[in-house]
Amino acid sequence: MSDLTRLSAADLASRIASREVSAVEVATAHLDRIDAVDERVHAFLHVDREGALAAAAAVDRGEITGPLAGVPIAVKDVVTTKGLPTTAASKILEGWTPPYDATIVERLKAAGMPILGKTNMDEFAMGSSTEYSAYGPTNNPWDLGRIPGGSGGGSAAALAAYEAPLAIGTDTGGSIRQPGAVTGTVGAKPTYGGTSRYGLIAFSSSLDTPGPCGRTVEDTALLHAVIAGHDPRDSTSIPQPVPDVVAAARRGATGDLTGVKLGLVKEFAGDGSEPGVLAAFRESLEALVKLGAEVVEVSCPHFQYALPAYYLIAPSECSSNLARFDGVRYGLRSGDDGSRSLEEVMSLTRDEGFGPEVKRRIILGTYALSSGYYDAYYGQAQKVRTLITRDFQAAFEQVDVLVSPTTPFVAFPFGSRTSDPYQMYLADLFTIPTNLYGGPAISVPCGLSEGLPVGFQIMAPTLADDRMYRVAAALESAVGTFTPPAL
Amino acid sequence: MTTIALPSYEDATSRYETVIGLETHVELGTQTKMFCGCKTDFGAEPNTQVCPVCLALPGALPAMNGAAIEATIRIGLALNCDIAEWCRMARKNYFYPDMPKNFQTSQYDEPLCVDGHVDVVVDGKEYRIGIERVHIEEDTGKTLHVGGATGRIHGATESLVDYNRAGIPLVEIVTKPVPGLGELAPEVAKAYVAELRDIIRSLGVSDVRMEQGSLRCDVNTSLNKPGEEWGTRTETKNVNSLRSVERAVRSEVIRQAGVLDGGGKITQETRHFHEDRGDTSPGRSKETATDYRYFPEPDLVPIAPDPAWVAQLKSELPEKPSTKRARLREEWGISELDMQSVANAGAVELIEETIAAGASPAGARKWWMGELARRANELGIELSAAGATPAQVAALQKLVDEGKLNDKLARTVLEGVVAGEGDPAEVMAARGLEVVNDTGALTAAVDEAIAANPDIADKIRDGKVAAAGALVGAVMKTTRGQADAKTVRELILARLGVS
Ligand SMILES: [Zn+2]
Numbered sequence: 001m002s003d004l005t006r007l008s009a010a011d012l013a014s015r016i017a018s019r020e021v022s023a024v025e026v027a028t029a030h031l032d033r034i035d036a037v038d039e040r041v042h043a044f045l046h047v048d049r050e051g052a053l054a055a056a057a058a059v060d061r062g063e064i065t066g067p068l069a070g071v072p073i074a075v076k077d078v079v080t081t082k083g084l085p086t087t088a089a090s091k092i093l094e095g096w097t098p099p100y101d102a103t104i105v106e107r108l109k110a111a112g113m114p115i116l117g118k119t120n121m122d123e124f125a126m127g128s129s130t131e132y133s134a135y136g137p138t139n140n141p142w143d144l145g146r147i148p149g150g151s152g153g154g155s156a157a158a159l160a161a162y163e164a165p166l167a168i169g170t171d172t173g174g175s176i177r178q179p180g181a182v183t184g185t186v187g188a189k190p191t192y193g194g195t196s197r198y199g200l201i202a203f204s205s206s207l208d209t210p211g212p213c214g215r216t217v218e219d220t221a222l223l224h225a226v227i228a229g230h231d232p233r234d235s236t237s238i239p240q241p242v243p244d245v246v247a248a249a250r251r252g253a254t255g256d257l258t259g260v261k262l263g264l265v266k267e268f269a270g271d272g273s274e275p276g277v278l279a280a281f282r283e284s285l286e287a288l289v290k291l292g293a294e295v296v297e298v299s300c301p302h303f304q305y306a307l308p309a310y311y312l313i314a315p316s317e318c319s320s321n322l323a324r325f326d327g328v329r330y331g332l333r334s335g336d337d338g339s340r341s342l343e344e345v346m347s348l349t350r351d352e353g354f355g356p357e358v359k360r361r362i363i364l365g366t367y368a369l370s371s372g373y374y375d376a377y378y379g380q381a382q383k384v385r386t387l388i389t390r391d392f393q394a395a396f397e398q399v400d401v402l403v404s405p406t407t408p409f410v411a412f413p414f415g416s417r418t419s420d421p422y423q424m425y426l427a428d429l430f431t432i433p434t435n436l437y438g439g440p441a442i443s444v445p446c447g448l449s450e451g452l453p454v455g456f457q458i459m460a461p462t463l464a465d466d467r468m469y470r471v472a473a474a475l476e477s478a479v480g481t482f483t484p485p486a487l
Numbered sequence: 488m489t490t491i492a493l494p495s496y497e498d499a500t501s502r503y504e505t506v507i508g509l510e511t512h513v514e515l516g517t518q519t520k521m522f523c524g525c526k527t528d529f530g531a532e533p534n535t536q537v538c539p540v541c542l543a544l545p546g547a548l549p550a551m552n553g554a555a556i557e558a559t560i561r562i563g564l565a566l567n568c569d570i571a572e573w574c575r576m577a578r579k580n581y582f583y584p585d586m587p588k589n590f591q592t593s594q595y596d597e598p599l600c601v602d603g604h605v606d607v608v609v610d611g612k613e614y615r616i617g618i619e620r621v622h623i624e625e626d627t628g629k630t631l632h633v634g635g636a637t638g639r640i641h642g643a644t645e646s647l648v649d650y651n652r653a654g655i656p657l658v659e660i661v662t663k664p665v666p667g668l669g670e671l672a673p674e675v676a677k678a679y680v681a682e683l684r685d686i687i688r689s690l691g692v693s694d695v696r697m698e699q700g701s702l703r704c705d706v707n708t709s710l711n712k713p714g715e716e717w718g719t720r721t722e723t724k725n726v727n728s729l730r731s732v733e734r735a736v737r738s739e740v741i742r743q744a745g746v747l748d749g750g751g752k753i754t755q756e757t758r759h760f761h762e763d764r765g766d767t768s769p770g771r772s773k774e775t776a777t778d779y780r781y782f783p784e785p786d787l788v789p790i791a792p793d794p795a796w797v798a799q800l801k802s803e804l805p806e807k808p809s810t811k812r813a814r815l816r817e818e819w820g821i822s823e824l825d826m827q828s829v830a831n832a833g834a835v836e837l838i839e840e841t842i843a844a845g846a847s848p849a850g851a852r853k854w855w856m857g858e859l860a861r862r863a864n865e866l867g868i869e870l871s872a873a874g875a876t877p878a879q880v881a882a883l884q885k886l887v888d889e890g891k892l893n894d895k896l897a898r899t900v901l902e903g904v905v906a907g908e909g910d911p912a913e914v915m916a917a918r919g920l921e922v923v924n925d926t927g928a929l930t931a932a933v934d935e936a937i938a939a940n941p942d943i944a945d946k947i948r949d950g951k952v953a954a955a956g957a958l959v960g961a962v963m964k965t966t967r968g969q970a971d972a973k974t975v976r977e978l979i980l981a982r983l984g985v986s
Pocket of ligand 1: 520
């Protein structure tokens with residue numbers, strides 16, 4: 001039998017459905033792969049062998065059927081899983097086991113997808129390299145000395161290392177797409193409100209979007225279809241049907257993009273991108289033109305303010321969202337020896353429990369919301385957000401999708417950007433505008449630069465998630481997929 | 488520390504003008520909390536009405552309770568407010584352990600209802616109290632400090648938190664500053680809270696019980712010399728009854744006048760009202776931060792009530808309590824003062840229903856404002872919880888009207904009703920309390936009394952009819968009070984040939 005861990009999710013699902021392989025065999029193959037390589041990759045914070053095998057056995061007993069029944073999945077550790085530790089890669093939640101499942105986890109379970117475990121990330125999803133995980137970084141399977149992207153580096157690395165065929169990520173400023181780009185995998189950020197945030201430990205409520213990660217566009221679309229859709233427990237969830245992303249991906253895979261207009265954002269041209277990244281991007285663009293697409297240059301003048309606006313809005317919301325971690329009800333409690341006041345215990349707990357990047361953002365956000373500064377910072381950033389949204393809307397009157405490199409640089413070596421936060425923040429230069437707008441975007445592998453993967457980003461209008469899948473699948477059909485060297 | 492001589496209230500108000508303002512919190516009586524499906528029952532075991540949302544577990548999100556929005560809009564409409572077509576919730580950020588998220592989901596610069604008014608009457612004069620805003624927010628949990636001498640956080644060895652109340656919807660009603668009330672400021676403040684309570688009660692959106700905390704009041708007070716700018720205000724909390732509203736304003740006026748007389752300055756602060764002493768003391772600030780860093784709540788979509796729906800809610804508002812009182816006063820034929828005490832006792836609807844069940848206005852009012860009001864007062868409970876229903880009170884009065892019960896017996900029957908022994912007829916039968924109307928048995932008892940008291944009988948025969956009272960007493964004694972005194976009297980006179 002071929003190595004089950006190398007198969008696509010779609011392939012695995014059909015083999016399980018036809019009983020060519022059992023779901024337990026598939027889960028076991030992936031759990032064994034995790035045992036074999038995760039010491040070197042460190043994609044997982046918790047592995048749930050027992051739970052995954054039990055869920056797989058239920059599928060084998062015929063209790064659950066469906067398009068992905070029996071296909072195992074890795075879940076980013078910022079999403080709550082009942083009975084399975086959830087830490088958001090923070091010391092402050094060490095040992096916390098949620099009593100409830102996130103909505104998307106409920107949907108994975110209902111779809112018969114065994115959960116292999118919880119993947120590593122930057123603490124509370126704040127970072128672009130997993131170097132800010134309180135439990136040590138994840139290593140990029142393409143080069144173990146390099147970062148796997150972030151914050152969802154664990155989910156992307158698990159895919160690239162063949163530890164899981166599918167994974168759940170969350171994207172606030174690029175945390176699904178940038179890891180996808182630097183690990184040669186696919187990552188999609190759905191329309192904000194298209195996937196439920198209930199059970200996603202909040203970083204920035206108005207930006208956080210859970211989404212699917214896979215090794216192929218079709219797999220990613222299949223997972224998208226499982227987790228997306230209205231959830232009354234999330235007020236910002238959109239009460240509308242999910243576009244048929246699977247059909248769109250299959251249509252795109254035929255390789256015909258006749259009549260599709262791709263918008264090239266003028267303001268992104270050459271903006272700090274590495275030459276190898278630009279070269280791969282341009283070659284892919286040419287490939288898409290050969291498939292019938294037309295390239296139109298569009299101007300989005302306010303994109304240049306996206307990064308500063310993001311670094312006011314996201315920290316502001318995070319400063320409030322993370323206030324609940326005070327040692328009173330769950331997680332770490334420090335200094336409660338009977339001699340200290342409640343305020344001191346709260347303060348010590350937060351001092352000990354949060355890492356440097358989280359503290360940096362809490363302080364930044366607290367400052368930005370303070371009276372006297374609110375209008376100049378938070379208020380101004382919201383205005384920029386509106387202007388960026390208008391840029392997108394104007395652009396989508398001219399083109400069907402916007403395209404760009406996903407991130408300006410390939411996977412960088414550990415430690416090369418931690419000393420200067422701004423250098424780290426630049427990793428999300430091309431991904432952040434979409435989050436501020438709320439539309440969907442996908443990163444799909446498009447080539448290599450010095451042997452490391454480059455990602456191609458496709459941004460679509462809100463609720464037109466199907467459009468980006470079509471273009472992504474077409475690109476995949478033209479450039480193929482990319483396999484990392486053996487571990 | 489210098490002791491400041493306090494002026495009398497009359498002296499203070501003769502030299503200073505007052506400006507008051509009231510912030511009232513009303514706990515809505517929704518079945519479930521504001522952002523989750525947890526129950527809102529009062530008095531449940533600690534932490535039994537909680538879930539991931541109201542405990543603010545990581546990842547949990549709020550989902551707005553539509554009933555709370557509707558109730559807030561109805562309150563706003565009843566207070567003559569404009570209803571916002573679009574507004575947002577806001578986060579009020581501060582750390583406190585009884586607030587699970589360490590921010591309160593509230594409203595800031597976009598309240599749901601604005602710019603209304605309430606008219607109240609004091610001493611026959613009408614005062615219009617402007618309503619600045621009505622907004623919706625969530626309640627906090629309750630912290631219990633164990634081991635300290637005072638029950639406050641200082642000196643406590645342990646703090647216990649009950650989150651049952653966390654997330655119960657609260658409506659905050661803020662008045663505009665009310666100047667120019669002169670010495671009547673305390674009475675107007677009290678009348679306003681009473682009127683507000685009646686309006687909200689008439690809407691059926693809250694039980695508005697001050698003693699249970701479902702209606703809580705903060706009173707702002709400031710003084711200024713005539714012709715000068717308004718003074719610095721203080722905010723008095725822990726004002727837990729209508730009477731306390733009045734006393735809190737009065738005591739704060741006196742205290743501030745004393746400070747100003749001594750050349751001092753009023754500190755803008757929160758003060759704590761002491762029910763027992765009737766005065767205020769500086770409160771320990773609950774929050775350590777004064778900057779709440781308000782910003783729009785990103786977890787909730789904006790509230791945009793459909794104007795047609797709002798118009799419908801407006802058209803369906805119940806009769807205003809003040810209009811209703813005027814109408815009923817007319818119908819019942821009672822004085823304004825009597826109506827006021829009926830309203831203050833929370834008896835308007837109960838009497839109305841009792842009359843609807845067949846009792847006369849006077850009869851209905853007698854029981855609710857008499858025996859039952861006394862009982863409610865003694866037990867510190869609402870009149871409606873005093874143990875009798877309007878139907879039972881009407882049935883009781885009917886038995887009296889039919890002559891089956893006299894006044895004394897009826898009171899005994901009511902005791903039985905309140906004790907849960909059944910309806911008045913059942914209690915009367917079970918306890919054997921019916922008035923003795925059997926003339927044969929009564930005549931025997933009368934004859935017995937005459938025989939036992941020949942002197943008195945002679946006096947009566949001589950025309951001293953007033954002496955009959957003693958014989959009536961004797962008969963009532965032998966019939967254990969179950970005879971009708973008037974009948975007995977007539978019988979005695981007849982047997983002695985006087986009538
Ligand atoms: Zn709850």
